[in-house]
Structures are given as C-alpha cells and as structure tokens.
Amino acid sequence: MSEKRVFIFGAGYSGKAFARANKGPANIFGTTRSPDKFEAQRQAGIAPLLFDGALTDEIGDALEKTTHLVISIAPEEAGDPVLNAAREAIAQMPALEWIGYLSTVGVYGNYDGAWVDETAECRPVSKRSVMRVGAEQDWLQLGSDIGRPVAILRLSGIYGPGRNALVNLENGTARRLVKPDQVFNRIHCDDIAGALWRLIDSNTGGIFNVTDDLPAPPQDVVAYAASLMGVTPPPEIPFDAAQLSPMARSFYGENKRVANAAIKAAGYRFRFPDYRTALDHMWASGDWRDGEARSPMKR
16 A cells, blocks of 8 residues: 555644544644644644645645645635635645545535435525535536545534533533524544545545434533533523524524435444444543543554
8 A cells, every 4th residue: 555645734623633543654744824733733643834825835845745635724705725825736736646625514504404415405504604615616626627536525513522512511611502403413523534534545536424323402412411420411591592602593593414324335434423422432431521632542
C-alpha cells in the first residue's frame, strides 16, 4: 500500500479525531487560523499550518505531495474560502487521488420529521445551509473538471469527548427543551473519522449522510446522560418559552430523520450507532470530559 498524504483544510474537532484514528502509513497536514492551536494538532498527529484565507508557500508545498484532500471549513458569503484561495493549486495537484468535503444535513432543510436520504431534495432554510449547498456543488464540479472522485459527507450534530450531554450536565449548561415531535440525528466524532478513512481507503466519491441510526428528541439525550451520572436531569422547558439565540432557534425549525444506508453500503460500520451506545462508552471509559487528553491506547 502506498503511503497516503492527507491534507485537511480546517483541522478542528473532527479533523483531530480523524488524525487520532490514523492506523496506517499516512502523513497528515492540517490548517488552523491560530498558532495557539498548533500543539493540540501535533498531539493528534497533525503537522500544523496556518491558513487565514490566503495560500502560503508552505501550504502550496504540502499540496504538491497530497494524495487525499479533506475540507472542513464552512463557506462564507464570498464563497468557499478554500476554493477562493486555492482552486488553481488544487486543480494542478499532481498526486491528488480523492477529495472529501464535510458538509451538513442542514442542506435538506425541514421535512416535518419525515425520513430523508441522499436522494432527497435539498431545500435549505438557513443562510448558512444555502451556502453549504453552493459549496457542495462547487466541489463536485471541481472534481468533475479534474477527473477526481469527490465525497460529500453530510454530518448531523457532532459530539464526542469534551462535547456531549455529560459535559453539559457537569458544567451546568444542559437544558431539556421540549418541542413536540422534534427529533435530531447525531454523529460521534470517531464515526466521522471512521467514515472518512473508509472512503479514503477506497477512493470512493458520492454523497453520504454520516449520521447515527437513532434520530431522537434532544431532551431524551440529556435525561439519559443524567441517568448515567446518577443526577437529576434539569426540568423540561417548553420550546416556546425558551430564550434562544437566532441560530439555536433556527436549528429547531428543521425537523427530519436522516437515513445513512449509503455510507453503510460503502462498507462502513458505525462504532456508535446511537447516543446511548456512545454515552455508555464515554461514561465507562472516562474519556467524556476532554477530547484532547485521550490516549491512543483507548481507541
């Protein structure tokens, strides 16, 4: 097997989980906007580079040798920051085999709780999701133009060590907002990593919902975490009475159940198919508090 060289634009929470799951001969480069984050990236197994919207010589040199490109930066009103800065460089990458773009299930918009799969019409509600649809199309077009497979990974609500209902209960920020019939899907960061590696190993393109098997009301997740901790869950708050930011309120304006058969058909098996399995594991292993401090031996 030839050595993979992976470059991640925007190697944040999910990117670090991906790097920690590296089992094979792969070198991983990743960008951040702040040198303060370099050490955390190094600890995850990433060679860090600065990217603030401009292509640097260092990034250009790394792209020259990159075989697999992952984009985990949200689009802006001016377009996709990576394409704006590096479209020409990416189009000329001599070793490039595959491109992966981390998107969101928000592109589907609201389906009033009905199931959606990758064939469902994208009818985004929020401005950020409208921009995501545009960015997906731009990356798919670039792949078509240069003859490289592009995988679009549509992610649901991301959680994992350091970002979960157990942490929220501990620090007092957990709330049980109740909106009748509202459900959300979720995805553990280790399953994002696993799905990415599966698609990279096979150079598979296409559109994939990377999401769990159990869309569920958000208040149920908090209650389950509280039962694990042996604490009383916070009281239920009717959604209409809750004080929420416009962005938080907009999330509740989209209600759907997201199916994940395509990524399973590509050969991926979820480590955490539902929130109970994941919370059980994090609570038992003790790695729920801080994603940065996990030992590779715990994987």
